[in-house]
Structures are given as structure tokens and as C-alpha cells.
Amino acid sequence: MSWVAENEEEKGGGVLSPRRMIGRIVSFSSGAEMEGGTKTPSSDSKEYRLKPEEELRLEVAEGKSDSVKLELAQGMAEIFGTELVCGNSYSFGPGSKLAVFTWHGCTLSIKGTPEMAYVARDTPxxxxxxxxxxxxxxxxxxxxxxxxxxxxxxxxxxxxxxxxxxxxxxxxxxxxxxxxxxxxxxxxxxxxxxxxxxxxxxxxxxxxxxxxxxxxxxxxxxxxxxxxxxxxxxxxxxxxxxxxxxxxxxxxxxxxxxxxxxxxxxxxxxxxxxxxxxxxxxxxxxxxxxxxxxxxxxxxxxxxxxxxxxxxxxPKSAGVVERSKRTRFASRMSRLRNYFYGNFESTYFPHTFDVKFSDLRIFKIGAPVVPKSCLPIGMTNEDAEMKLVQVAPSKELLNHMLSLSHATVDDEKTISTNIRGFIYVTNVDVERQTVTILSPQPRPLPDGVLLWSDVRFIDAN
Ligand SMILES: Nc1ncnc2c1ncn2[C@@H]1O[C@H](COP(=O)(O)OP(=O)(O)OP(=O)(O)O)[C@@H](O)[C@H]1O
Ligand SMILES: [Mg+2]
The missing domain is CATH 3.40.50.300 (P-loop containing nucleotide triphosphate hydrolases)
Structure with missing residues (x-):
């Protein structure tokens, strides 16, 4: 797996004070966009005028709520360091929590009904x-x-x-x-x-x-x-x-x-x-x-x-939203859903197919901790934590995520070999001795050891 950059140019420059840095951070918007005039807000949108160094905090309700659309009508603003382009519309789906901050002042237009929207003056x-x-x-x-x-x-x-x-x-x-x-x-x-x-x-x-x-x-x-x-x-x-x-x-x-x-x-x-x-x-x-x-x-x-x-x-920002166990679980599910299906900007179409039990080589890292007296001579429970243990396909695999390793043999290097992708078990047929999987790629499964994860995916699709 390559993670090497292609363009390798070097840059120099002098030490900057934070205030001068505000102007120095490269802007990707064109001048015309930055100076763009305020658009007349349509009847279903709400306008917020922010003074320099203020932020608009937005929370979109979780579940099946509609997404909220945000537009920078005038000035310059950024979301956690990403500059917004004037006139572009940005969508934020259910569960989104964000702050639109401005160093120089701006006008924002919001379409949809956020669960919470307020302007904060005090930010770190x-x-x-x-x-x-x-x-x-x-x-x-x-x-x-x-x-x-x-x-x-x-x-x-x-x-x-x-x-x-x-x-x-x-x-x-x-x-x-x-x-x-x-x-x-x-x-x-x-x-x-x-x-x-x-x-x-x-x-x-x-x-x-x-x-x-x-x-x-x-x-x-x-x-x-x-x-x-x-x-x-x-x-x-x-x-x-x-x-x-x-x-x-x-x-x-x-x-x-x-x-x-x-x-x-x-x-x-x-x-x-x-x-x-x-x-x-x-x-x-x-x-x-x-x-x-x-x-x-x-x-x-x-x-x-x-x-x-x-x-x-x-200090932390007063805008940081505390997340309940339920919200954290929902956010994990949403990451998994995005991996297989993409998001509303780019949709993926994963493949589903059967694999025979005999074609699967699934391992789990860490053997169960057993009393010392039951361990083989010379072995400690500490060794067990790093042990590669084969998992026999069974109903227990249902809904579990499996990582496909770049390792093709199950030796001690497997646990420290990187991952090429993930699949998820949607069904286990013990009679036919097959599992049905959801995979980003069509069959066959590439060569490589599969690693069992305790993470389960509940696929609402
Ligand atoms: N200034 C802000 N205004 C509104 N929302 C914010 C602000 N800062 C952070 N958030 C939101 O608060 C939530 C929690 O923030 P974040 O994930 O950065 O916290 P964390 O410390 O990394 O949490 P964890 O311990 O779970 O990793 C996120 O949804 C984030 O988008
Ligand atoms: Mg975090």
C-alpha cells in the first residue's frame, strides 16, 4: 500500500505572529468570490451576520432528520480550518455538529432546520x-x-x-x-x-x-x-x-x-x-x-x-458537543456505512457473494486468559495477548467486520501487517457451510489472512 506523495516541492518563509498568520494562511477562494455581495435570502433560509472572530455553532438532529444547507453569502469563513467558497452550498447530514468561524466577518445563510444554531463570541x-x-x-x-x-x-x-x-x-x-x-x-x-x-x-x-x-x-x-x-x-x-x-x-x-x-x-x-x-x-x-x-x-x-x-x-471550546454512548455508536455505524455505501456526495455499490467455509482463513489476535496452571510450560498469559488464534467459521461471525490483511500467511508478522480493506458478514449458512459477505470489491476475495474484529455492523441498507 503506497502512501507516498507525488509532488515534492519545498517552501520557505519567515516566522509569523499569530495575527499576521491570519492573513498568511493561503486562501483558495478567488478574490471575486471573497468580495461577493450578499444574496437576498430566500423565504425558507435564515441569515446570520458574524462579526470578526465569531462563530456560528450548528447541530443537526440525529436519526432521519433532513440535512441542513449552509452558504457563505459574503466575506470569509471556515469550518474547523477549511475555508468556505462564497456562493457554494454545503450540506450537513443528520448528527452533524460544527462551527463556522470567521476571522474577518461574514454573512451566512442557512436552509433547513438545525436542532441548534447560535452565534458564539467566545472561542479559543x-x-x-x-x-x-x-x-x-x-x-x-x-x-x-x-x-x-x-x-x-x-x-x-x-x-x-x-x-x-x-x-x-x-x-x-x-x-x-x-x-x-x-x-x-x-x-x-x-x-x-x-x-x-x-x-x-x-x-x-x-x-x-x-x-x-x-x-x-x-x-x-x-x-x-x-x-x-x-x-x-x-x-x-x-x-x-x-x-x-x-x-x-x-x-x-x-x-x-x-x-x-x-x-x-x-x-x-x-x-x-x-x-x-x-x-x-x-x-x-x-x-x-x-x-x-x-x-x-x-x-x-x-x-x-x-x-x-x-x-x-x-482550553476546550465551549462549542464541543458531548456525545452519549448512543451517539458514539451511531457515529461508528455511520463510518462503517460510509465505507461500504459512500455518503450522499458519492455513492458506492458494494458486492455481496457467498464464500465457502473451507476458503476462509480467519484469525483473531489474543487467546483467552486462562489460569497459569493450564498454560503450556514456559508460556505466560502476556504471550497469549499477542497470539494469533484461528477462528472456525460459525454463526458467531454474523454481522462482524473482518479486516483483510496484506499478510498471506499466518505467522507472527501478521499482527503487524497493514490492512488492505474490510468485509462484513451478512449471513452464515451452517448447513451449506458458507458465509455471505458484503465487500467493496467483486468476488473472489483477494488472497490474504482475514482478521476478526469485535466491531459489528448493523446494515440498515
Ligand atoms: N466549536 C464547536 N462548535 C460546535 N461543535 C463543535 C465545536 N468543536 C467541536 N465540535 C463538535 O463536537 C464534537 C466532539 O468534538 P471532537 O470529536 O473533536 O472531540 P474529541 O475530544 O475528539 O472526542 P473523543 O474523545 O470522542 O475523541 C464533534 O462532533 C465536533 O464536530
Ligand atoms: Mg476524537
């Missing part, structure tokens, strides 16, 4: 822009010294805006002509992979306003659970493998090397979760940790990370 955007300016300074220093650029990690408890700030910083970096690596270690609410995986991708252009980066060939590793606590030892092993791959990718091109990497993490920051976070800090050689919202975590990290790692504390 200037702090995030400051952070971007600081990271950009580190990139320039790295460029001068021909060294690796900054590796920045976002950390914090759940629902503090870690993924959002990662997205803002990635977007600002690309608008300055950088190509950073985006690493997502959150197996529950993965930014671009599917639940139960960790991933990395090269980011060369801002995300679309709905939040998706153009991930042509992300590097994904199978974890097999959306619960990070399911097998922390295996999680750490995957971090090690991913850190190696990231280092190689940074070394492969100067542009990426100076741009560095941004790492998004999960919100489990206690006990074993904290130990995984610390492990990731050292394995990825993180230079800067941005801790959102939790002073306790900030102080713990200051105490425990090597002195060379800078740890900064930053």
Missing part, C-alpha cells in the same frame, strides 16, 4: 492559531537545520475537541503549503479509518467542509476492537509498528519530513489508557503535547514525559 480559535504559528516556526527551524519537523500530539479526556483541533492544525498546515502526516490512534472514533483500526495518512490539502481528508491510500492496522482497553499490550505493539512506518515516511521526502506529524489520541487517559498514551509519546518521539481541558492530565504528563517533550495546556 486565536489560541489554536497561535499554536499553529508556533508549530510552523518549529517547521521552519527544522527546514533550516534539515531535521525532522515537529511531531505534535493532541491529548485529553473524551469530548474536549481533540479530533477537531487536530483537524484545524492539519488544515492550517496544508493552507501554508505543508504536507504533514495525520496519525489517528483512536480506535473508537477513528478520523479516517474504520472503528477498530489505527491509521496514518499524508495530508496535502484541507479537508472537505464535512471533515473528510482526501485519503488516497491511508496506512491502516487492525486492532480488532473499538475499545482501546480490549488488549493494551497489542495496542502498544501496533503503536510501535506505526511509529516505525511514520518515521520511514518522514525520512522518504523532505517536504513531509519538515512538515512533521499530528497525532490524534483517544479520550481514555486513566490507568492503562494513560500508560498507552505515555508509550505513544516515547515511541513516536513526540515533541509537543497539547493537552485539552484537563489540568490533571497536563500535570501528570509534565511529571512523566522526558524533559525534551513540551507539554502545553489549552
Amino acid at each position: 480559535m486565536i489560541i489554536y492559531l497561535n499554536t499553529h504559528a508556533g508549530v510552523e516556526t518549529l517547521r521552519k527551524r527544522a527546514e533550516k537545520a534539515e531535521k525532522r519537523g515537529p511531531v505534535v500530539m493532541l491529548a485529553g479526556p473524551v469530548d474536549v475537541g481533540k479530533s477537531t483541533v487536530t483537524r484545524i492544525l492539519l488544515n492550517y498546515a496544508t493552507r501554508m503549503g505543508r504536507s504533514p502526516l495525520y496519525v489517528d490512534l483512536d480506535v473508537g472514533q477513528s478520523g479516517f479509518g474504520i472503528p477498530g483500526t489505527i491509521g496514518a495518512s499524508l495530508v496535502e490539502q484541507p479537508a472537505s467542509p464535512d471533515g473528510e481528508f482526501a485519503n488516497k491510500a491511508p496506512l491502516l492496522y487492525h486492532y480488532g476492537s473499538s475499545n482501546m482497553g480490549a488488549n493494551p499490550k497489542f495496542f502498544k505493539e501496533l503503536c510501535r509498528v506505526m511509529a516505525d512506518a511514520v518515521q520511514k515516511r518522514l525520512d522518504a521526502s523532505k517536504k513531509v519530513k519538515y512538515s512533521g506529524a499530528l497525532i490524534n489520541t483517544a479520550g481514555w487517559v486513566k490507568d492503562e489508557g494513560y500508560s498507552c498514551l505515555l508509550f505513544a509519546v516515547t515511541t513516536f518521539n513526540v515533541d509537543l503535547i497539547i493537552v485539552l481541558d484537563q489540568e490533571r492530565l497536563y500535570n501528570e504528563l509534565v511529571r512523566d514525559v522526558p524533559p525534551s517533550v513540551h507539554v502545553v495546556y489549552q
Whole structure:
């Protein structure tokens, strides 16, 4: 799987103050679009006039509600760092939660009925822009010294805006002509992979306003659970493998090397979760940790990370929406649905076909923990956590996601081999000894070991 960039040009420039940075961030809109006049709002639309440094926070109800359409009628505005084009209409489906922020003032027009829409004056955007300016300074220093650029990690408890700030910083970096690596270690609410995986991708252009980066060939590793606590030892092993791959990718091109990497993490920051976070800090050689919202975590990290790692504390935005278990589950289902069927912008048509039990080679990582006395001589339960265990096809497979590995033989390297895609078991026929699967590709299944995931997909299609 290639995740190598094609255009490799280098850029220079001086250190910028945050305020000057506002003007410096490259604008993709044409001047004419930026200056575009206010359109008369139609009767079913509502207009919002935002002053500089205000944001319009929008929430679209979940379930079967209609999408909300947003248009930038005048001025300049951005959604989490992605600049909007004046006159374009942007749709946001059920469950969307976003903020349209403006540095210079703008007029927005909304069609449809959001569950919540209000203008907020108090935002931490200037702090995030400051952070971007600081990271950009580190990139320039790295460029001068021909060294690796900054590796920045976002950390914090759940629902503090870690993924959002990662997205803002990635977007600002690309608008300055950088190509950073985006690493997502959150197996529950993965930014671009599917639940139960960790991933990395090269980011060369801002995300679309709905939040998706153009991930042509992300590097994904199978974890097999959306619960990070399911097998922390295996999680750490995957971090090690991913850190190696990231280092190689940074070394492969100067542009990426100076741009560095941004790492998004999960919100489990206690006990074993904290130990995984610390492990990731050292394995990825993180230079800067941005801790959102939790002073306790900030102080713990200051105490425990090597002195060379800078740890900064930053507030969360009051706009960050807390998500219930149900909402998180719905968002995981929606990621899976998008993987097979696409979204309302681009629809995919997955294939469904039968595969014989005898043609399947399914493995699971981690053997059940058994009493010491039952283990073979010399083996510990710790070894069991990393063991590849064959799964016999049965009714138990129903609705489970399976990762198709690039590994073709089941050796110890399988657990640290990246993933080429995913399938999902829609039916198990024990009598005929077949399973029916949903696959993005037509039959036959490509060669490769299948890895069992505890993530289930409920396909409403
Ligand atoms: N300023 C804002 N206004 C409105 N919504 C926002 C704002 N900032 C973030 N959100 C929304 O709040 C939700 C939670 O934010 P985000 O996913 O970044 O938090 P997180 O800390 O990464 O959560 P998790 O711990 O689940 O990974 C997202 O739906 C995001 O779009
Ligand atoms: Mg997140």
C-alpha cells in the first residue's frame, strides 16, 4: 500500500505572529468570490451576520432528520480550518455538529432546520492559531537545520475537541503549503479509518467542509476492537509498528519530513489508557503535547514525559458537543456505512457473494486468559495477548467486520501487517457451510489472512 506523495516541492518563509498568520494562511477562494455581495435570502433560509472572530455553532438532529444547507453569502469563513467558497452550498447530514468561524466577518445563510444554531463570541480559535504559528516556526527551524519537523500530539479526556483541533492544525498546515502526516490512534472514533483500526495518512490539502481528508491510500492496522482497553499490550505493539512506518515516511521526502506529524489520541487517559498514551509519546518521539481541558492530565504528563517533550495546556471550546454512548455508536455505524455505501456526495455499490467455509482463513489476535496452571510450560498469559488464534467459521461471525490483511500467511508478522480493506458478514449458512459477505470489491476475495474484529455492523441498507 503506497502512501507516498507525488509532488515534492519545498517552501520557505519567515516566522509569523499569530495575527499576521491570519492573513498568511493561503486562501483558495478567488478574490471575486471573497468580495461577493450578499444574496437576498430566500423565504425558507435564515441569515446570520458574524462579526470578526465569531462563530456560528450548528447541530443537526440525529436519526432521519433532513440535512441542513449552509452558504457563505459574503466575506470569509471556515469550518474547523477549511475555508468556505462564497456562493457554494454545503450540506450537513443528520448528527452533524460544527462551527463556522470567521476571522474577518461574514454573512451566512442557512436552509433547513438545525436542532441548534447560535452565534458564539467566545472561542479559543486565536489560541489554536497561535499554536499553529508556533508549530510552523518549529517547521521552519527544522527546514533550516534539515531535521525532522515537529511531531505534535493532541491529548485529553473524551469530548474536549481533540479530533477537531487536530483537524484545524492539519488544515492550517496544508493552507501554508505543508504536507504533514495525520496519525489517528483512536480506535473508537477513528478520523479516517474504520472503528477498530489505527491509521496514518499524508495530508496535502484541507479537508472537505464535512471533515473528510482526501485519503488516497491511508496506512491502516487492525486492532480488532473499538475499545482501546480490549488488549493494551497489542495496542502498544501496533503503536510501535506505526511509529516505525511514520518515521520511514518522514525520512522518504523532505517536504513531509519538515512538515512533521499530528497525532490524534483517544479520550481514555486513566490507568492503562494513560500508560498507552505515555508509550505513544516515547515511541513516536513526540515533541509537543497539547493537552485539552484537563489540568490533571497536563500535570501528570509534565511529571512523566522526558524533559525534551513540551507539554502545553489549552482550553476546550465551549462549542464541543458531548456525545452519549448512543451517539458514539451511531457515529461508528455511520463510518462503517460510509465505507461500504459512500455518503450522499458519492455513492458506492458494494458486492455481496457467498464464500465457502473451507476458503476462509480467519484469525483473531489474543487467546483467552486462562489460569497459569493450564498454560503450556514456559508460556505466560502476556504471550497469549499477542497470539494469533484461528477462528472456525460459525454463526458467531454474523454481522462482524473482518479486516483483510496484506499478510498471506499466518505467522507472527501478521499482527503487524497493514490492512488492505474490510468485509462484513451478512449471513452464515451452517448447513451449506458458507458465509455471505458484503465487500467493496467483486468476488473472489483477494488472497490474504482475514482478521476478526469485535466491531459489528448493523446494515440498515
Ligand atoms: N466549536 C464547536 N462548535 C460546535 N461543535 C463543535 C465545536 N468543536 C467541536 N465540535 C463538535 O463536537 C464534537 C466532539 O468534538 P471532537 O470529536 O473533536 O472531540 P474529541 O475530544 O475528539 O472526542 P473523543 O474523545 O470522542 O475523541 C464533534 O462532533 C465536533 O464536530
Ligand atoms: Mg476524537
